[in-house]
Amino acid sequence: MSNNPQDFNWDNVSAKGFGSGYSVKERAELEDLYGNTLTQVNEKEVVKGTVVGITDRDVILNIGFKSDGLVPLSEFRDMPDLKVGNQVEVYVENQEDAGGQLILSRKKAKILTAWENIQRALDEDLVIEGFVKRRTKGGLIVDIFGVEAFLPGSQIDVKPIRDFDIYVGKKMEVKVVKINYANDNVVVSHKVLIEKDLEQQKQQILTNLEKGQVLEGVIKNMTNFGVFIDLGGVDGLLHITDISWGRISHPDEVLKLDQKVNVVVLDFDEEKKRISLGMKQLTPHPWDSLQADIQPGSKVHGRIVNVADYGAFLEIMPGVEGLIHVSEMSWSQHLRNPQDFIKIGDEIDAVVLTLDRDDRKMSLGIKQLTEDPWTKTDLLTKYAPGTRHKGIVRNLTNFGLFLELEEGIDGLVHVSDLSWTRKIKHPSEFTKVGEELEVVVLELDPDSRRLALGHKQLEENPWDTFETIFTPGSVHRCTVISKNDKGATLELPYGLEGFCTLKNLTKEDGSAAEIGENLDFKVTEFSKDEKRIVLSHSKVFAEPEVKAAKEVKKPAAKENQPAKETERGATLGDLDALAALKEQMETNNKKNK
Numbered sequence: 345m346s347n348n349p350q351d352f353n354w355d356n357v358s359a360k361g362f363g364s365g366y367s368v369k370e371r372a373e374l375e376d377l378y379g380n381t382l383t384q385v386n387e388k389e390v391v392k393g394t395v396v397g398i399t400d401r402d403v404i405l406n407i408g409f410k411s412d413g414l415v416p417l418s419e420f421r422d423m424p425d426l427k428v429g430n431q432v433e434v435y436v437e438n439q440e441d442a443g444g445q446l447i448l449s450r451k452k453a454k455i456l457t458a459w460e461n462i463q464r465a466l467d468e469d470l471v472i473e474g475f476v477k478r479r480t481k482g483g484l485i486v487d488i489f490g491v492e493a494f495l496p497g498s499q500i501d502v503k504p505i506r507d508f509d510i511y512v513g514k515k516m517e518v519k520v521v522k523i524n525y526a527n528d529n530v531v532v533s534h535k536v537l538i539e540k541d542l543e544q545q546k547q548q549i550l551t552n553l554e555k556g557q558v559l560e561g562v563i564k565n566m567t568n569f570g571v572f573i574d575l576g577g578v579d580g581l582l583h584i585t586d587i588s589w590g591r592i593s594h595p596d597e598v599l600k601l602d603q604k605v606n607v608v609v610l611d612f613d614e615e616k617k618r619i620s621l622g623m624k625q626l627t628p629h630p631w632d633s634l635q636a637d638i639q640p641g642s643k644v645h646g647r648i649v650n651v652a653d654y655g656a657f658l659e660i661m662p663g664v665e666g667l668i669h670v671s672e673m674s675w676s677q678h679l680r681n682p683q684d685f686i687k688i689g690d691e692i693d694a695v696v697l698t699l700d701r702d703d704r705k706m707s708l709g710i711k712q713l714t715e716d717p718w719t720k721t722d723l724l725t726k727y728a729p730g731t732r733h734k735g736i737v738r739n740l741t742n743f744g745l746f747l748e749l750e751e752g753i754d755g756l757v758h759v760s761d762l763s764w765t766r767k768i769k770h771p772s773e774f775t776k777v778g779e780e781l782e783v784v785v786l787e788l789d790p791d792s793r794r795l796a797l798g799h800k801q802l803e804e805n806p807w808d809t810f811e812t813i814f815t816p817g818s819v820h821r822c823t824v825i826s827k828n829d830k831g832a833t834l835e836l837p838y839g840l841e842g843f844c845t846l847k848n849l850t851k852e853d854g855s856a857a858e859i860g861e862n863l864d865f866k867v868t869e870f871s872k873d874e875k876r877i878v879l880s881h882s883k884v885f886a887e888p889e890v891k892a893a894k895e896v897k898k899p900a901a902k903e904n905q906p907a908k909e910t911e912r913g914a915t916l917g918d919l920d921a922l923a924a925l926k927e928q929m930e931t932n933n934k935k936n937k
Contacts, residue, residue: 389435389436390433390434390435390436390453390456390457391407391433391434391436392407392431392432392433392434393405393406393407393413393431393432393433393434393448394406394407394429394430394431395426395427395428395429395430395431395432396412396428397412397428398417398426398427398428399417400417401416401417402414402415402416402417403415403416403417403419403420403426405432405434405448407434407436407446407448409446412446413434413436413446413448414446414448415434415448415450419450419451420432420450432450432453433450433453433454433457434448434450434453435448435450435451435452435453435456436448454489454490455490455491457489458488458489458490458491459489459491461489462488462489462491462493462520462523462530463523465488465519465520466520466521466522466523469519470519470520471517471518471519471537472488472489472517472518472519472520473488473515473516473517473518474486474487474488474493474495474515474516474517474518474532475487475514475515475516476495476511476512476513476514476515476516477492477512478512479508479509479512480494482496482497483495483496483497483498483499483500483508484497484500484508484511484512486516486518486532488518488520488530488532491528491530492530493518493520493530493531493532494529494530494531494532495516495518495531495532495533495534496531496533498535499521499531499532499533499534499535499536500534500535501534501535501538502535502538502539502542502574502577503562503564503574504564504565506601516534517534517537518532518533518534518537519532519533519534519536519537520532521533521536541577542577543577544577545576545577545578546577546578546617549575549576549577549578550578550612550617553609553612553619554609555609555610555611555612556608556609557608557609558606558607558608558609558626559575559580559606559607559608559609559621560575560604560605560606560607561573561574561575561576561580561604561605561607561621562574562602562603562604562605563599563600563601563602563603563605564579564601564602565601566595566596566599566601567595568584568594568595569583569584570582570583570584570586570587570595571587571595571599573605573607573621575619578617578619579619580607580609580612580619580620580621581618581619581620581621582595582605582607582621582622582623583620586610586620586621586622586623586624586625587599587623587624588623588624588662588663589624589627589629589630589662589663590630590649590659590662590663591649591650591657591659591665605623606623606626607621607622607623607626608621608622608623608625608626609621610622610625624663629663629704630661630662630663630664631663631664631701631704634661634664634701638696638699639696639699640696640697640698640699641695641696642695642696643693643694643695643696643713644658644660644666644693644694644695644696644708645660645691645692645693645694646658646659646660646661646665646666646691646692646694647659647689647690647691648686648687648688648689648690648691648692649665649688650688651682651683651686651687651688652682653670653681653682654669654670654682655667655668655669655670655672655673655682656668656673656682656686658692658694658708664704664706665706666694666696666706666707666708667705667706667707667708668682668686668694668707668708668709668710669707669709670682672697672707672708672709672710672711672712673685673686673709673710673711674710674711674751674752675711675714675716675717675751675752676748676751676752677738677752677754692710693710693713694708694709694710694713695708695709695710695712695713696708697709697712711752716752717750717751717752717753718752718753718790718793719790723788723790724788724790727749727753727785727788727795728785728788729785729786729787729788730784730785731784731785732782732783732784732785732802733749733782733783733784733785733797734749734780734781734782734783735747735748735749735750735755735780735781735783735797736748736778736779736780736781737775737776737777737778737779737780737781738754738777739777740770740771740772740775740776740777741771742759742770743758743759744756744757744758744759744761744771745757745759745771745775745781747781747783747797749795753795754795755783755785755795755796755797756794756795756796756797757771757781757783757797757798757799758796758798759771761786761797761798761799761800761801762774762799762800763799763800764800764803764805764806764807764875765806765839765840765875767841767875781799782799782802783797783798783799783802784797784798784799784801784802785797786798786801807872807875808872810840810870810872810877811870811872814836814840814867814870814877815867815870816867816868816869816870817866817867818866818867819864819865819866819867819884820836820837820864820865820867820879821837821862821863821864821865822834822835822836822842822862822863822864822865822879823835823860823861823862824844824849824857824858824859824860824861824863825841825859826859827846827849827858827859829846830845830846831843831844831845831846831848831849832844832846832849832857832859834865834879836877836879840877841877842865842867842877842878842879843876843877843878843879844865844878844879844880844881845878845880847882848868848879848880848881848882848883849881849882850881850882851863851881851882852885857881863881863884864881864884865879865880865881865884866879866880866881866883866884867879868880868883
C-alpha cells in the first residue's frame with residue numbers, strides 16, 4: 345500500500361472511515377473554503393496585517409498566514425495610540441524560524457515602502473511634505489517617509505539664505521531631485537517648487553517693464569560695486585554710483601541686506617534680462633539746492649572724498665564736490681604728490697575759484713586762505729640784493745639749483761655761482777636735494793617772481809689775489825693730474841687748476857711730462873674773468889727766468905732794505921698773502937663739504 349497522500353483514493357473510503365459522509369461536490373466546496381482562509385505569503389515582501397494582541401514586548405499581527413507573527417513593540421513608538429484591530433504594513437522576514445514562528449518587521453516595511461515612495465516621487469515629479477530635523481554643513485536634513493534627505497542651502501529658496509536655523513523643526517514641501525542607492529542618499533529641493541511660479545512672474549515683470557518705472561524690491565546680495573535687488577522674481581543691479589548723490593566706498597555704508605527699497609528703472613536688456621536700477625534718481629540733485637550765496641571767492645568747508653595724482657576732491661555737501669588742483673594746495677612750487685599734503689577723510693576749508701552751476705563743476709583752492717608771499721609788503725626789504733639767507737635745496741638742474749627760502753619763495757643759484765675756484769659741471773657735485781645752503785641775493789624781480797641767488801658771493805673773489813700772484817712769466821711747482829689729445833690739466837698751489845698744451849709738456853731731455861709728475865711750470869696766460877691759467881714747462885728751461893714784474897712795497901720802516909726774492913720769482917710778501925688765502929679757502933671748503 346502506498347504511503348503517498350496523493351495516492352489516497354477518497355472514493356474508496358468506507359462510510360465509517362475518515363471523510364465519510366461528504367460527496368465529491370461537498371468536499372470541493374470545503375477545500376475551496378479552507379483554502380480562502382489562508383493568504384499566500386512570500387518572504388522579503390511587505391504585507392498588511394491586523395493587530396490581534398499587544399504584550400509588554402511584542403505586537404501580535406495576523407497577516408492571514410497559518411500562524412500569527414510577532415513585531416517588537418519598540419517599532420511602534422510613532423504610534424502611541426496603537427490598539428487591537430489597527431492595520432499596519434509589515435515586512436516578512438521569515439515564514440517560519442527555528443521555533444516555527446512567523447517573523448515580521450514594521451521597521452523594514454517602513455524603509456522599503458519609504459524608498460518605493462521616494463522613487464515614485466522622483467519618477468512622477470511629485471510634491472511631498474517633509475520635516476526639517478536639523479541643520480548640517482551646507483544645508484538641512486529633511487525627514488521624508490522616515491528617510492533622512494539632504495536639502496542643500498542653495499535649494500532652499502531662490503534668494504540666498506543666511507540663517508538656516510529658522511527652518512529647523514518646521515514642515516516643508518519638497519521635490520526629490522536625486523537618489524543614490526549605493527550610499528542611500530536622497531537630495532531634495534524646495535527651490536524648484538517656486539521657480540516655476542517665479543518664472544511666470546519674471547516674464548510678466550519684464551513684459552511690463554519701462555524706463556523710469558518705480559519699483560519696490562528687496563536687497564538680496566551686496567558687493568563692492570553695487571547691490572542686487574529682487575523685484576519679485578527678477579533681479580536688478582543697483583550700481584554703487586547710483587545709490588547716493590554723495591560718494592560712498594561700499595554699499596553697506598547706507599544699505600543692508602533684506603532691506604526693502606524703492607528704485608527706478610534706468611535701463612534694461614530684454615534679451616539678456618538685465619535691469620539697471622537707480623535710487624539716487626528718486627531725489628533732487630544736490631546741485632539744484634546749492635546755496636545761491638556760494639560764488640567765486642566764497643569760503644567753504646567740506647570733507648576730502650578722493651585724492652588723485654593731479655589733486656583732491658572736496659565734498660561740501662552730499663553730491664556737491666569741487667576739485668582742489670595740486671597747484672592750488674600750496675604757494676610752494678615743489679608740492680608734487682597731493683597725498684603728501686592731504687588725505688581722504690580730512691575736513692578742511694577752501695576758497696571757491698570757479699563755479700559752473702550748469703555743468704555742475706567747481707574748482708577750489710587752499711593756498712588762497714593765506715597771503716601770497718610774493719605780494720607781501722616787506723618782500724623788497726627782506727630779499728633786497730646783498731642780503732643773506734638760508735634755504736633748502738628743492739631741485740637740481742644742469743644749469744643750477746632751486747632753493748626754497750620760505751613757502752612759495754624760490755630762488756635760482758646758477759652753477760657758475762656755487763664756487764670761485766671749483767669747476768662744477770653739475771650742482772650734484774656740490775650739494776643734494778634736501779640740504780640747507782646759505783646764499784646771497786643777487787637780483788630780485790617781484791613782478792616776474794624771479795630771485796637770483798649766489799653762494800660763492802658769500803666770500804671775496806680770490807681771483808683778485810691770484811691775479812697778483814700768478815702773473816705771466818712767474819714759475820710755480822705744479823702736478824700733472826690728467827692728459828688728453830689737447831693737453832694736460834695741472835694742479836697749481838692752493839687747489840687751482842691750470843692748462844698746458846702737449847708741446848709745452850716737453851722736458852729738457854726731450855721726453856714728455858707724464859701724469860703724476862711734479863715739475864716747474866711758467867705762467868704764459870692769466871684770465872681772471874674766465875678763471876683760466878695757461879702754463880708751460882718747456883719755457884722754464886728754454887728762456888731765462890723772469891723776475892717778478894712788480895716790486896712789492898715794503899713798510900716805511902724797512903724802506904731801505906732790499907727785497908728778498910724767492911727761487912720762483914715771487915716775493916715773501918706774496919707768499920704770506922697766499923698762505924693766508926690758502927687757510928681761508930681751506931676753511932671755506934670744509935664748510936661747503
